[in-house]
Amino acid sequence: MILSIKQLSVRSRERTLIHDVSLSVQKGEWFALVGQSGSGKSLLSQAIGQMLPPNLQADGQILFQRQDLLKLPSSQARSIRGRRLSYTFQDYQGSFTPFRTLGQHFDEYQKAHGEASTGVRKKQTIEALQSVGLEEHLLSRYPFQLSGGQLQRASIAIALLLSPDLLIADEVTTALDSVSGHRILQLLADKQRQTGCAILFITHDWRHVRRYAQRIAVMKEGEIVESGSRHHILDQPQHDYTRQLIQAAPVLPVPKNTLSAGLMEVEQ
Numbered sequence: 001m002i003l004s005i006k007q008l009s010v011r012s013r014e015r016t017l018i019h020d021v022s023l024s025v026q027k028g029e030w031f032a033l034v035g036q037s038g039s040g041k042s043l044l045s046q047a048i049g050q051m052l053p054p055n056l057q058a059d060g061q062i063l064f065q066r067q068d069l070l071k072l073p074s075s076q077a078r079s080i081r082g083r084r085l086s087y088t089f090q091d092y093q094g095s096f097t098p099f100r101t102l103g104q105h106f107d108e109y110q111k112a113h114g115e116a117s118t119g120v121r122k123k124q125t126i127e128a129l130q131s132v133g134l135e136e137h138l139l140s141r142y143p144f145q146l147s148g149g150q151l152q153r154a155s156i157a158i159a160l161l162l163s164p165d166l167l168i169a170d171e172v173t174t175a176l177d178s179v180s181g182h183r184i185l186q187l188l189a190d191k192q193r194q195t196g197c198a199i200l201f202i203t204h205d206w207r208h209v210r211r212y213a214q215r216i217a218v219m220k221e222g223e224i225v226e227s228g229s230r231h232h233i234l235d236q237p238q239h240d241y242t243r244q245l246i247q248a249a250p251v252l253p254v255p256k257n258t259l260s261a262g263l264m265e266v267e268q
């Protein structure tokens, strides 16, 4: 078990936004957290990295490699974030500073995590860039000189640069067209196979869940209504809300190697 969340609640002064949520992510798995807009997915992901807005309070337990992240001093949480636990967001453009080149972003990220050697940083940058299919000459470009798909690739390369054990991917395809979104997920799946990192994949898109997730939790109004293996949730959903979400989801064309309920085997 790499991440084990137990009875997590997130509250503002006025109300409880996440109620007693428990879930666990295993080493190397692709775990999807699915729910409609406003169900609390992003707050849950922010709570894991101690990144909640200052008006919100979390309590419960978030065990990451047996350390309770909610109890860690913020300096320690910062050093885990990026190195052992990493994020990539829907708003990837917001992760880049407009007046710094792509190369400077890679460089500063490594410096911030203690990599002192210029040579090592440069080597790691080029390898990371190539691993997401981007060319080295892009390093001198500014974020606005890259396409959305290129920037999202670069943000994934940075998130995986220091080989984290868990990547939290929050709505990574939402801002991309469907072809670019599909390519990004294929890239994530490839990177996961190569590095063995677990992915907590936050989405409201069941097409991606069908295709990539091994286990799924369904969130509604700040609570997990059910969780289980992909086949269990998609073939035998127990909760009306899950059934409604699945029925409302658009369906992708069904390829040849398809199981019941439109599931597709992902090659491991």
Ligand SMILES: Nc1ncnc2c1ncn2[C@@H]1O[C@H](COP(=O)(O)OP(=O)(O)OP(=O)(O)O)[C@@H](O)[C@H]1O
Residues within 6 Å of the ligand: 012, 017, 035, 036, 037, 038, 039, 040, 041, 042, 043, 044, 053, 055, 056, 204
């Ligand atoms: N700083 C905050 N203070 C008070 N309420 C907040 C704050 N941030 C989020 N919320 C509320 O918490 C609830 C859950 O929000 P959250 O962003 O986690 O939803 P989500 O499932 O990620 O939605 P989406 O898919 O649209 O990103 C929403 O009702 C939202 O308005």
